Amino acid sequence: MKRGREELEGNGGEEQAATQPAAGEPATAAAAAAAAAAVEEPGAAAPAGGQPPAAAAVEDDDDDDKPLASNFKMSRSVRKGTECPYLDTIARQNLDFDFEKCCSVTLSGHNVYACLVCGKYFQGRGPNTQAYTHSLEAGHHMFMKVDSGRVYCLPDMYEVTDRSLADIQYVLNPTFTPAEVAKMDSAVSWARALDGSEYMPGLVGLNNMKQNDYANVVVQALCRVHPIRDFFLRPENYASCGSLLVQRFGELVRKLWNPRAFKGQVSPHEFMQAVMSASGKRFIIDRQSDPLDFLSWLANALHTDLTGGKRKKRSVITDCLQGELEVVTEAGTGLGRAKDAAADVTEKVPFLMLGLDLPAAPLFKDALEKVIIPQVPIFEILRKFDGSTVNEDIKAGRRRFRITRLPRFLVLHIRRFLKNQFFIEKNPTIVNFPVKNLELAAAVPVPQGPDGSPVPSKYDLCANVVHEGKAGEGTYRVHVHRKVEDQWYEVQDLRVGEVLPQMVALSETYLQVYELKAQ
Numbered sequence: 001m002k003r004g005r006e007e008l009e010g011n012g013g014e015e016q017a018a019t020q021p022a023a024g025e026p027a028t029a030a031a032a033a034a035a036a037a038a039v040e041e042p043g044a045a046a047p048a049g050g051q052p053p054a055a056a057a058v059e060d061d062d063d064d065d066k067p068l069a070s071n072f073k074m075s076r077s078v079r080k081g082t083e084c085p086y087l088d089t090i091a092r093q094n095l096d097f098d099f100e101k102c103c104s105v106t107l108s109g110h111n112v113y114a115c116l117v118c119g120k121y122f123q124g125r126g127p128n129t130q131a132y133t134h135s136l137e138a139g140h141h142m143f144m145k146v147d148s149g150r151v152y153c154l155p156d157m158y159e160v161t162d163r164s165l166a167d168i169q170y171v172l173n174p175t176f177t178p179a180e181v182a183k184m185d186s187a188v189s190w191a192r193a194l195d196g197s198e199y200m201p202g203l204v205g206l207n208n209m210k211q212n213d214y215a216n217v218v219v220q221a222l223c224r225v226h227p228i229r230d231f232f233l234r235p236e237n238y239a240s241c242g243s244l245l246v247q248r249f250g251e252l253v254r255k256l257w258n259p260r261a262f263k264g265q266v267s268p269h270e271f272m273q274a275v276m277s278a279s280g281k282r283f284i285i286d287r288q289s290d291p292l293d294f295l296s297w298l299a300n301a302l303h304t305d306l307t308g309g310k311r312k313k314r315s316v317i318t319d320c321l322q323g324e325l326e327v328v329t330e331a332g333t334g335l336g337r338a339k340d341a342a343a344d345v346t347e348k349v350p351f352l353m354l355g356l357d358l359p360a361a362p363l364f365k366d367a368l369e370k371v372i373i374p375q376v377p378i379f380e381i382l383r384k385f386d387g388s389t390v391n392e393d394i395k396a397g398r399r400r401f402r403i404t405r406l407p408r409f410l411v412l413h414i415r416r417f418l419k420n421q422f423f424i425e426k427n428p429t430i431v432n433f434p435v436k437n438l439e440l441a442a443a444v445p446v447p448q449g450p451d452g453s454p455v456p457s458k459y460d461l462c463a464n465v466v467h468e469g470k471a472g473e474g475t476y477r478v479h480v481h482r483k484v485e486d487q488w489y490e491v492q493d494l495r496v497g498e499v500l501p502q503m504v505a506l507s508e509t510y511l512q513v514y515e516l517k518a519q
């Protein structure tokens, strides 16, 4: 993912630097460092009572400097925070690492530094680079390299190390130990943002930049699938994956669970940029899309990227969401294989989600001319998968579906939107469903275990995406269950509030994620 070295990066001291070999003989290193001090670090040339520059010099393993390793390097001196007069000028309230890290002048994403005073991004740190120039023009001196978290003082160009910088480095790149991940759902945790407000890690709002609420609800719902969340909380798990989408999704998940965030909300801007490019602009920030389409696309894209395009391989996505259907198409129906077949055609088809059809909704009006919204129990519409109900479709034929493998997390979507030639219609039917203990076996035959008895098939709801408003417009919000306190929350973009389970069950549900209960 790292782009190659580009011209701009060396646009300054790094390339015009001297040519003595730096590594090796101490004497040579000292000479190089002394030259460095003389040429480029006038301020550091004679630290009062300090160490000679050679002793202060450390190997700078900065990526950008690597190809120059055999040359003299300008930024070899490191100072402790107490030796840097500008540490106090850092303004944490101005720092926001959620937006795409591009130089505000050149728009390049390569070799970018964040000004820790005003929060803007600039490229390079050598003389005449954008960051360097900004330090002179604005009088801002503290810069953090965004891909390494290292902090430099410009224009003096020494590196600053100090424990007080750790919180910024953490916000830039939140990390979790296996132990922290393991107890994620076993303790109620509260955190405090910079402005003093409290937030719950994992239950923070996502900024709706224009019309990306369709994506926000999907991210929130997918994060309730805890093995997927846990996988993405540990970048080690996908470090070798070159997919920008995977990396950005991982970053977003880690930011949502950051217990030391500066603010109690996250902007999915960088993730959405990756989505936009990976989907060929099918999903963008400024146009509302269907969360169902988005979830389906995202799950497939993450799976494909995590398996290196070998879609048959397993990934955390398929391990969690994939089940299997037996599809029987009646002979002589449809336009596919069954069309000319002598007998019914039976196929095993993997699925990541199941679509449930609503009965056509006649809009009755009662005596007071009020529209009565019909209701249907979820068990009734689940019968589509009972192995005997026939589903008619001109193209696909007369088909029967039966679930032959239950997924660990069952994603259901309610087909509320009917597209006809001219417009999209919304079926407002209320689906009645239990928030806890949805026994699938009550509606459909469930697969049998090795001993012939039915496998466990009781599910608890963990996320519920709701549409509000008319078809083609309106907004999406999501109900999410926080296990540790058995509490439901409603999240609509930035707003997070408690909600009663009864209210969850009464909503115009559109997309649901259920977790198979441990027996």
Ligand SMILES: [Zn+2]
Binding pocket: 115, 116, 117, 118, 119, 120, 134, 138, 140
């Ligand atoms: Zn600045």
